[in-house]
Amino acid sequence: MSDNKFTFVQLEESASEHIASPQYSYWKSVFRKFFSSKLAIFMLIVAFSVLLIAFIQPIFSKYNPTIMPHINDRTMKYIRPNATYWFGTDDVGNSLFDAVWAGTKNSLIISLIATAITTVLGVIVGMFWGYSKKMDQIMIQIYNVFANIPFTLLVMVLMYTFGQGMAQLIFALSVTSWLGTAYFIRVQVMIIRDREYNLASRCLGTPTHRILKQNVLPYLVSVIVTAISRDVPLFISYEVFLSFIGVGLSQKEASLGGMIQKYSVYLQSASYLFWIPVCISAFISVSFYIVGQTLADASDPRTHMV
């Protein structure tokens, strides 16, 4: 061994700065994580099939609860589920299969639109509410007042004032729910509001709306997905509940809630009339909820580390 066996090599500084790991992409990681759960894939298929059937089947069946062509035909009533009538027929001889999907369609429309309105309004208001201390002082008082009015009472008053109907029901549900979502988002924003990178952005003179969009919103994706996955089944249950107590959709429009209410009297004699809509409603709730929760987990970047 001697020194002449060694030579000096040039240190390449830029080479040590190189990052060898593959490019990170947020949404790619979200989907990779989501599709790694078999239950979530199964539930996604269930939810997607329910959506497809609910929006396509009524186009062909043209089901309308006010049209009862077999009302005088005794042989058509209370047929148990069989190969022709998959879900059987009801007290006026209409196919329950047609009725259920028409009802599901209406319930889904109500739930999805109400969720969209609630989420958009709640997230926008909630972000400013959580970020601005001045706005918080006013909003928290408004929230305290409205949060203490019973939800059912408020919806009933609204439905009696504006009359029954799909648009009115969506309005009543959104009006009563967006403040809750806003409050939920407010708390989340307050947690991350004074983190150091937000101070850094303020030091750089970033306007509030851009801080909210770039520094706050990306951190909320996971909680927003959680809120959506909670709201969709919740609004379906609300619709079922409100129609059941008679302030939801009128009997002229098909809805899962109205159907469950109407058929609840046959729980003893023709129980399939009651249980099939209940099961469909539960299917939708569970599948949407599990898909949403898995997506919420997947959209939290802490789960992306392998």
Next chain:
Amino acid sequence: MDDKKVILEVKDLSITFGSGKKTFTAVKNVNFNVFEGETFAIVGESGSGKTTIGRAIVRINPLSSGEIIYDDKKISGKLSKEMDQWVIKNIQMVFQDPAASLNERATIDYIISEGLYNFKLYKNEEDRKAKVDQALSDVGLLPEHKSRYPHEFSGGQRQRVGIARAMIMEPKLLIADEPISALDVSIRAQVLNLLKKFQKERNLTVVFVAHDLSVVRFISDRIAVIHKGRIVELAETEELFNNSLHPYTKSLLSAVPLPDPEIEKSKELIVYDESVHDYSVDKPSFHEIKPGHFIWANQAELEKYRLELK
């Protein structure tokens, strides 16, 4: 000393947190000047209020009293929109913890361009990209890092991103809030050299907040020693290290580890005891005991310190 231009003037600065009975005064009646192009260090133990002073200059912490004057203009309190933007462009900050001060959900490209977007400091998209590339190469990073996220970088790289983000605004004054205390020892020099390089190239003034005296001696021109929210001694670096007067400064200097284990073993630590000051009758104030050397003391102590200096 007189020929240097004062760029930042802090007058009677006090900052309190909380209200009512829970009031806590973090900074008390702090006075100092920072000259253009120098590195001014604020040192003190944890909780002494040094970060609070730095944050007050960039206006994250509101003042309870006193004022801050930058370039002959008052920058504390309420400012007009133009003044506000002017201050932001001139005074930038590097944060202590590079892991917490970068937005984990934004790409490096956005993080570095943030200031440019806010003030439209670019002509077009190509110009912005060129500026970001330049800022990255100035701090020794590669253009390919633009599409990466902060969590993919090492601590030193992240802190350099933090420096690039501040320097792209071309500030005149940089507040460096313990920029190396969260970093691995092996890369501290890299970040310090980077700050020195910027200072030489761009005549940057740096207010360097730190608690590591050996680092401060390496980088700064003048040092202010702060204890419990009050500056107890302020002098040029070598003057402070050679002729420290205040017992707290002496104690702080005695705590600096020495690289020689033999000397380190026999080193005597001076413990600061606040009871040596008797401020019951003779009230202390901030005096210039010798040109450029300030000390917090009362008349009796001043006499004693003067004797020590001779």
